[in-house]
Amino acid sequence: MTESIIELQDVHVRFKTRTSGWFQKSYVDALAGVSLTVKRGQTLGIVGESGSGKSTAAKVLVGLEQPTSGTVVFDGEPVTAFTRGVRRRIGRVLSVVFQDPATALNARMTIRDGLLDPLQVHGVGTPAQRERRVRELIGLVGLPASALDALPGQLSGGQRQRVAIARALALEPQVIVADEPTSALDVSVRAQILNLLTDLKNDLGLGMVFISHDIQTVRYLSDEIAVMNKGRVVEFGPAAQVFDDPSDPYTRTLLGAAPSLLDPTPLG
Template sequence: MAERDEAPLLDVRGLEKTFPGRRGRRGRRAPAVRAVDGISFDLRRGETLGLVGESGSGKSTAARAILRLLQPTGGQVVFDGEDIARLGRRELRSVRPRMQMVFQDPYSSLNPRMTVGEAIREALRVNRVGDRGSRAARLGELLELVGLDAHFAGRYPHQMSGGQRQRVGIARALATEPELVFADEALSALDVSIQAQIANLLVDLRDELELTLVFISHDLRMVRHISHRIAVMYLGRIVELGDAEQVWSRPAHPYTASLLAAVPSTEPEAAGRRLEPVAHGERPDLDGLPDGCRFHPRCPLATDLCRVAEPEIRDVGTDGAPQLTACHHAELLFPAASAESAPTGASSAKRS
């Protein structure tokens, strides 16, 4: 993995994606929905970022906007020094082979009428990689790379298990020799017994091919296993971002802590973690966001300050390791947070 002082391969700055509201029966349109609301992060070459959060937090929408499968509403997506958020269709064709995605459902992502060989060769043909002879050779290489025998080239999706189909999906994503790969809930449709195998395959491929990986999941244990850093999303925004082990053992946002509290674990209580608050109530809809902190209606640590003032991202990390959080009261969860990082008036805010 590249050092933090090197230029990032991917630099996302204030990314936004807004969808128009639905029209009602009387022709009135509901308010627009900001599915991704100004998120920022960077990613070094060879690094894996775990993107976690509940369903509806905006993880997959953010991934599709970065890859330009959806057109961003605002912000920048700087890939290898170039802002691809503003590229035209023709210019984007040269970038697409360098950025690929492994989808959640391996069955629906494959054409049931195509054999494995046809599906992989199609990915090469569409991206104008090689000729017929070189594509046949590349097919064999890709199958071997993901742990499948050559005879799988003649099989159809329904003739394979879920794990085998996902290996084919990974092979298709790697066909163009990308530098950046998004794995969007790539394990969630698989049996538990197979998930670890595919996760280990992704790690091996990342190291062998020097891939940069964004691993999107709601499974924090698997995210911890795969990722160097973790970004936690809630209602379209990143609420915490830091080193994977640091976020796992010492969360600096109540939402992260509540996600960790729901993870079954035989590990002893992490040193320094004083609270494990559990979110209560239902998540608000994106078209009816509360004032102040978006998490405050579900947060057991919420105060009057949280209800009126939206928290800014601040660094509460220690030992030179940045740990960003959007919480007024991170010091209640993260004892190492300095007094200087606490917001003015936080200590005197009235607890409900």
């Protein structure tokens, strides 16, 4: 049985709405009883429309959002409080690639300094070892060493996303959480980034959580797929089963509505 790294068990996340007043509270359930398991070396795809709860689930997984109720199990133990220490531990194991690399890259820092930053914050290695790691990282994502001296604004969108992936790999995490990592990119560049993520998963033995509104893209990368709607997981199973024999009407709607970004046959 594949070892689980982190689990959500019947997790609820409830927010107050803007219409809440002193005497009458109004809430929205971003997550309403979600259970998910992230397994070592496997890719979990989470798919759904905007507002389905998929990004909130990701924030709970990486410790950026505390559940209103339910249990998060990390490394086999329930997390009772999302303290700074717990978030730091989770951050060494699960790393995030965001939709917009601008959220991960400081526009005033060179690419070298941006990649050095997490290594310095976590006290990893000597200065010489950190420099070697930075050069290794930039090579892993298919960029030349000369990119290390550039600022983010001097790179293309696809190159910036490659740097964001390199930064996510800096601490050698076991899992990459990729939240809509290709939606801001041109179609041809999306395919390159998806191939890069697939290669990194295979070469490094990474687990991955891949989040998207595009079920075709999720199928291309995922071992298992969770379909979310209105804060709930409405369908879950192996990717081929969910894609070829969906049981929930919402899943069938997504399949019917989504244009195919990629043929399910892996790209060369």
